[in-house]
Amino acid sequence: MSEGVLQAKLWYAQRISAMVLGLCVAIHLGIIFYAIRGGLTAQEILGRTQGNMLFAIFYEIFVIACFVHAPIGMANILQETFPKSGLAKPIAWLLALLILILGTTSVIGVFTGGAI
Amino acid sequence: MSNNDLKVRVWRGSQEGEFVEYLVPRNPNQTVLDVVTYIQRKLDPTLSYRFACRVGMCGSCAMTVNGVARWTCRTHVSKILQGNSLEIAPLNNLPVIKDLATDMREFFNKWKGAVGFFKGDKTRYDDFTKVQPNSEERQLADAGIECIGCGVCYASCEVVESRPNYLGPAALNRAWTLTNDVRDVQQLERMTAVAGDAGCHACHSQGSCTEACPKAIAPTASIAGLKKLVARAAVRGSKWGKL
Numbered sequence: 001m002s003e004g005v006l007q008a009k010l011w012y013a014q015r016i017s018a019m020v021l022g023l024c025v026a027i028h029l030g031i032i033f034y035a036i037r038g039g040l041t042a043q044e045i046l047g048r049t050q051g052n053m054l055f056a057i058f059y060e061i062f063v064i065a066c067f068v069h070a071p072i073g074m075a076n077i078l079q080e081t082f083p084k085s086g087l088a089k090p091i092a093w094l095l096a097l098l099i100l101i102l103g104t105t106s107v108i109g110v111f112t113g114g115a116i
Numbered sequence: 117m118s119n120n121d122l123k124v125r126v127w128r129g130s131q132e133g134e135f136v137e138y139l140v141p142r143n144p145n146q147t148v149l150d151v152v153t154y155i156q157r158k159l160d161p162t163l164s165y166r167f168a169c170r171v172g173m174c175g176s177c178a179m180t181v182n183g184v185a186r187w188t189c190r191t192h193v194s195k196i197l198q199g200n201s202l203e204i205a206p207l208n209n210l211p212v213i214k215d216l217a218t219d220m221r222e223f224f225n226k227w228k229g230a231v232g233f234f235k236g237d238k239t240r241y242d243d244f245t246k247v248q249p250n251s252e253e254r255q256l257a258d259a260g261i262e263c264i265g266c267g268v269c270y271a272s273c274e275v276v277e278s279r280p281n282y283l284g285p286a287a288l289n290r291a292w293t294l295t296n297d298v299r300d301v302q303q304l305e306r307m308t309a310v311a312g313d314a315g316c317h318a319c320h321s322q323g324s325c326t327e328a329c330p331k332a333i334a335p336t337a338s339i340a341g342l343k344k345l346v347a348r349a350a351v352r353g354s355k356w357g358k359l
Contacts, residue, residue: 002311004309005312007313008347008351009350076313080278080279
């Protein structure tokens with residue numbers, strides 16, 4: 001596969017993940033407005049999220065969409081700003097792994113209430 | 117010198133050089149090309165610049181006037197004057213040969229690089245291909261077909277500035293019109309050529325090309341069309357096959 005075709009595929013992946021993110025961010029904001037009605041405590045949050053499979057699936061989709069979307073954009077910015085540095089790929093991969101690991105860990109954390 | 121004179125700063129030199137100020141009398145309905153011609157004929161015959169038709173047909177007199185790329189023949193001095201001074205420089209993003217003349221080889225080579233030329237498979241013994249004027253492809257091609265290759269969009273593009281290997285708006289616009297030419301037989305080669313960061317996917321959709329185009333073409337829209345078509349062809353395939 002030529003470099004150009006790979007980049008076209010990445011662009012496509014970024015577009016699709018942007019659509020998913022758009023929806024996720026809207027729902028996420030809605031949940032925030034709903035959640036802070038009666039003040040914001042850890043207990044209250046965990047009370048809603050613990051054992052809630054729907055919540056876990058939604059936020060894991062959110063994490064995966066970020067995992068796809070953000071590193072591609074970051075790689076593009078780095079490639080344009082520092083074209084000869086060779087930084088784009090390693091930093092984008094690092095960011096991708098960080099988002100996936102930290103995001104998934106926190107989804108598991110609020111789902112299990114910190115039991116694992 | 118009269119109070120009415122224009123103070124015109126003109127780029128002299130090649131890549132390295134400086135602005136030199138000339139005083140040019142104001143005339144009614146004077147164009148920027150008239151100003152440059154006056155300087156060369158009356159003040160300094162060593163000034164180099166390019167023009168041919170003087171009526172906005174040939175696309176050879178484009179320069180950077182007061183920081184914006186324009187056709188000098190179709191730009192009235194009165195429309196863009198700041199105080200009584202003008203600054204005339206060669207087009208951006210192209211190597212300067214001398215004064216106001218740029219080396220446009222790279223610009224046109226990129227048209228070739230984008231497979232921006234027609235190739236059919238019919239011979240003189242075949243019948244004409246019938247293309248309905250109101251068909252979708254014809255309409256899409258029509259929107260970008262009037263480009264005369266003046267380089268104004270290329271000189272206005274920020275992505276060309278930061279990525280010198282980027283094909284640029286004019287070449288990609290041409291590729292898009294050919295993508296919508298139902299007679300052309302190089303669609304897969306063209307899509308491969310314009311895919312990715314040296315091609316259409318590097319465009320930031322900022323629209324400087326569209327804003328600057330003297331023919332009111334929207335290369336941004338053509339590039340957006342290519343982005344979608346090519347990315348789909350890479351992931352799902354197209355009517356001409358998969359990339």
